[in-house]
Amino acid sequence: MKWFCVFFFLHIFIFTCTAQQFNLTGMVKDRHSEALPGAGIYVSGYKMATVSNPEGKFTMRLNPGNYDILVQLIGYKPLRKNVIIADQSINTTFTLEESVTQLAEVTIKPDPNREHYLNIFKDFFIGTTPNAKKCRLINPNVLIIDYEKEHSRLTVKTNQFLIIENKALGYQIKYLLNLFQFDYKSNIIYYEGFPYYDDLKGSSRQKRNWEKKRLIAYRGSPQHFFKSLYQKKAATEGFMINKLILRSNPEKPSDSMIQANIRRLSKKSIHSGTIDLNKDDSLNYWIRKKNLPAEIAILNRAAVVEDTLVRKVNANIRKINFTDKLFISYTKEKEDLSFSNAIGMSLSRPPDMKNHQASSITLQVSPLYFYENGGIYNPRSMLFSGYWAWEKIADSVPMDYMPLNGDNSTR
Known part of the structure; x- marks a missing residue:
């Protein structure tokens, strides 16, 4: 059985030939227009970030391009805004809404199947590679998990950042997950969202090891x-x-022919007693034909x-x-x-x-x-x-990743 995966994030970034950078300035405030200091401002898919100052203001230097900017502050809902920088600096404002689920005590509705679905999500979102074994979900409680029995489809969302600790590659990933879906019928996995990568702290030896593994993860991706x-x-x-x-x-007959023969031979077997696929060669033959691609x-x-x-x-x-x-x-x-x-x-x-x-x-x-x-x-x-x-999130690197140690891949 083949597994299929749609495996790209929603961030879009357009490079230009010029090396000139411009300022992205702005202010983070609440709905009462009060300044919000200490808010994290992240560039989705990259390792670029800053923090709003006591007046709620911030500045970032960016190349011309199309960016998804993420803003996070404890007690408020994360916010995403698309920003396009062409040939001049721009100024923008982020207005955050209070998050009731963060300010109040979070109550998760008991679900006897949640752990089972969470493990499926980990396998198909984090992955099952050797690197995935060294990843940990820091806050799985933020995941909103739903299994649609009618469509045989598992859906996972979050309205907060899911935090993933990747000790294999040395990253902490904040992922604002828009949608994850696993279709049990088609075996298609799809997810989209906005990740931000930050380096984990480590010794010089750990950092050298992480850089080697990052290069391996990047190559061939x-x-x-x-x-x-x-x-x-x-x-x-x-x-x-x-x-x-x-x-x-x-080698595969038409579906109508296959179904007609299976129905005919199944009825015949039922009238004569129990169905034994090991003995009923004709029925077994058509079932094999049905399973052919x-x-x-x-x-x-x-x-x-x-x-x-x-x-x-x-x-x-x-x-x-x-x-x-x-x-x-x-x-x-x-x-x-x-x-x-x-x-x-x-x-x-x-x-x-x-x-x-x-x-x-x-x-x-x-x-x-x-x-x-x-x-x-x-x-x-x-x-x-x-x-x-x-290969999935556990084997991903930021979009601004550049190989080190003299490797000239796609420079």
Whole structure:
């Protein structure tokens, strides 16, 4: 069984060619226009932040771009505002609303299944990778968990920052989760939100270890892929791009034929006694046919040329559009053994690609727009399967992450 994941955040950041920075100034106040000092002001997806002063004012230096700014203060609801900096400094105001759930005693409605759903959320949001084992949810009580039985769908939201401690990569992540959904029928995982990354405190030795692991997490990731694709360096960075051509499975009869035969043989077995699938070869045959995939994917070994795949929209945005699926192999790292041993995760491939990290992309909305830092315009644009569906928040780095130690990847 294949797991699929839509795996992009909602932050959008547009780079320009100029290195000039401008001031983002502003004030944080309450609904009575009283200044709010000590509020945290964060840039979603990055490690940039500041605090409002005693007059509620703040200043940040930013490159021209499109940012999601997050504001948080204890006792108030977190606030997000989209800010566009073009060719001049701008000033804005953030008005926070008091949070009744923070000021009053929080009462969580007893749910005997909450722990079960929370564990599912951890697996599909934090992940099941080796790095995920070193992550901890600091405040899981802020999660609003709902299972929709009618749609067989698990939904998780929060109106406060979910705090994740990642001791594998050395980050504390504040994540304003708009929506997490797991569809039990389609096995599709989708989540969107606004993360902020902060470095954990550690010794020099820990920091060196974290930097090594951050580089491993970044290399071969979707962020690395789209960043290098933007710069037309995907091949030199180690990415091999092929097409997976989708064709109807010739071994699978039509659904109507399968259902008709299963109904006919089931009735026959019931009239003659109990159903024994081990003995009833005909019924077993049609059940096997039902479980076959409707489509098969054929790998085209001809490499997809970046110049034919990527199109320039403007100075800051690129787009890709394709039919069938893209098959992405990252040739500079092998698959982790825990992924290789996971049932139904690994993608089929020729023997010479055996140990490469392999992922596929299916477009849901076309074209797919992306930016220089690897950010995606519409998080619902695509589905991942394979390695990229396996790696989640535990293996993510900030959008302004830059490899150190002389590594020149996508600089």
